[in-house]
Amino acid sequence: MSGMIHAEPPPQTTLQALTAPPQYRPRTRRWSDVAEFLGAALASGALVWLVFERLLPYDVHVVGFGLCWYALFLLTYSLVVRDGHGRVVAADRIMAVLVGTGALAAFAPIVAVIGYVAYRGAKVVRPTFFTENLEVTGPLSAATEGGAVHSIIGTLEQLAIATVISVPLGVLTAVYLSEVRGRLTRPTRLVTDAMTALPSIVAGLFIYSLLILQFGWGFSGFAGSLALAVLMLPTVTIAAEQVLRVVPGGLREASLALGAPHWRTVLSVVLPTARAGLSTAVILGMARVVGETAPMLLTAFGTTTTNGNPLNGIQDDLPLFVYTQIRSSQNTQVQRAWAGALVLLALVLALFVLARLLGGSRPGGRRRASRRPAHARPKDRQPTKRADRS
Structure with missing residues (x-):
């Protein structure tokens, strides 16, 4: 009811504050979190390699190896994080891994195209490539001769x-x-x-x-x-x-x-x-x-x-x-x-x-100017009062 008075929770004692579990902060990353991530990745990779290379009687393509490793990594990582931090943290970490994987999958082809074109084309690009044409260059001429x-x-x-x-x-x-x-x-x-x-x-x-x-x-x-x-x-x-x-x-x-x-x-x-x-x-x-x-x-x-x-x-x-x-x-x-x-x-x-x-x-300059605090902005000049001539 609206007329009820809600009592505030009693303050924690020093012992309760020391023994209370730390609050989860999604953006906080510690060395233990990195160790859990790397440990799950290495353990799942070692297990998949052992099964594919030592136990299976036939060779498996690298794509199949990667898919199996990724699925086992998600399972291992979720179990490790859930055991140490709980279900909420485990779900957050797995979603972060999935979102990061999607971003990497979208970004990797662009990097691959740029890197491969740069690798193949940088061998021929010379200063003369920007100053000469192919008027006197034949099919058997060196690649560094002529230009575009x-x-x-x-x-x-x-x-x-x-x-x-x-x-x-x-x-x-x-x-x-x-x-x-x-x-x-x-x-x-x-x-x-x-x-x-x-x-x-x-x-x-x-x-x-x-x-x-x-x-x-x-x-x-x-x-x-x-x-x-x-x-x-x-x-x-x-x-x-x-x-x-x-x-x-x-x-x-x-x-x-x-x-x-x-x-x-x-x-x-x-x-x-x-x-x-x-x-x-x-x-x-x-x-x-x-x-x-x-x-x-x-x-x-x-x-x-x-x-x-x-x-x-x-x-x-x-x-x-x-x-x-x-x-x-x-x-x-x-x-x-x-x-x-x-x-x-x-x-x-x-x-x-x-x-x-x-x-x-x-x-951008106008946005930066609008974000200045009030005390940092130039103050408007106050109009001077004219003297009373009467």
């Missing part, structure tokens, strides 16, 4: 043109879907979602049949950029729309309450607030198209010489460089392909880092 400067220039130019074309269109479409919400919102979203599943070869065929065959533009880096822009547009639109949707509605309401029109609110409040997310959306679009090969085969065509003008003549890029070199039967050209793949991978990683630096610098 023509492909690097083509990749940067084509990606820049595709970004300039697709980013304004994608952001404007996202603003229409998120802020305007007119009559064409549902058809526009339907078309945008359908374009995300558009095969890259179809985009290349579209540009090839329209510009190269109908208008006679010929193969060029600009035609390849248009194909990349077609593939990049839906990715930028969808990502930008999701970013604009998470902007707090209170910011829009405050701007409208101050008398700002809707377009001014979007331009001065919504877009600057979502700048970091929009930068990430742009990078997602660039990462979506930077490794495309099929549309470039139909539009840019590829070459071994350096062409810095994407509007005139065929042009090469890194995906085409990797594709043409890896198809060769010569080991030297295969090594150049791995070097080109390493440069392409480094370019993507550099773009991600640059986007985070450019997109999160100023908003």
Whole structure:
């Protein structure tokens, strides 16, 4: 009942405080916890090895060995922790192991791909790889001869043109879907979602049949950029729309309450607030198209010489460089392909880092300033009282 007075528990004596079991803290790890983890792992591994190597009459694949060891490790670890700490701690430890295993399983392929590409490509990457092309390099030339400067220039130019074309269109479409919400919102979203599943070869065929065959533009880096822009547009639109949707509605309401029109609110409040997310959306679009090969085969065509003008003549890029070199039967050209793949991978990683630096610098500074304690913030100047002239 509400009128009852709840008596407080009596305070513990010194003896009770010393003999009471310690409270469980999930984030606290001691050396004994590490010893339990390693002991269970080693014991289960030794037992599985003994059964597979000494008792079974046939060989077992390493995958089967790993699965059996993992299952026995979970059982052994749960029994050890439960005996020493109880059921609650044992359940928490097992869930932590399962979650960590899932994270490792998702992270390991990325590390494996990056590590293997770096291992195969680092042997060939030299300073001349960034300054020379393959104009005078033959199939039997050494892997360290020649370079991919023509492909690097083509990749940067084509990606820049595709970004300039697709980013304004994608952001404007996202603003229409998120802020305007007119009559064409549902058809526009339907078309945008359908374009995300558009095969890259179809985009290349579209540009090839329209510009190269109908208008006679010929193969060029600009035609390849248009194909990349077609593939990049839906990715930028969808990502930008999701970013604009998470902007707090209170910011829009405050701007409208101050008398700002809707377009001014979007331009001065919504877009600057979502700048970091929009930068990430742009990078997602660039990462979506930077490794495309099929549309470039139909539009840019590829070459071994350096062409810095994407509007005139065929042009090469890194995906085409990797594709043409890896198809060769010569080991030297295969090594150049791995070097080109390493440069392409480094370019993507550099773009991600640059986007985070450019997109999160100023908003992060405002967040850090807002987190300062009250006594550390500069105090507003008090208005000076004017002397009474009377």
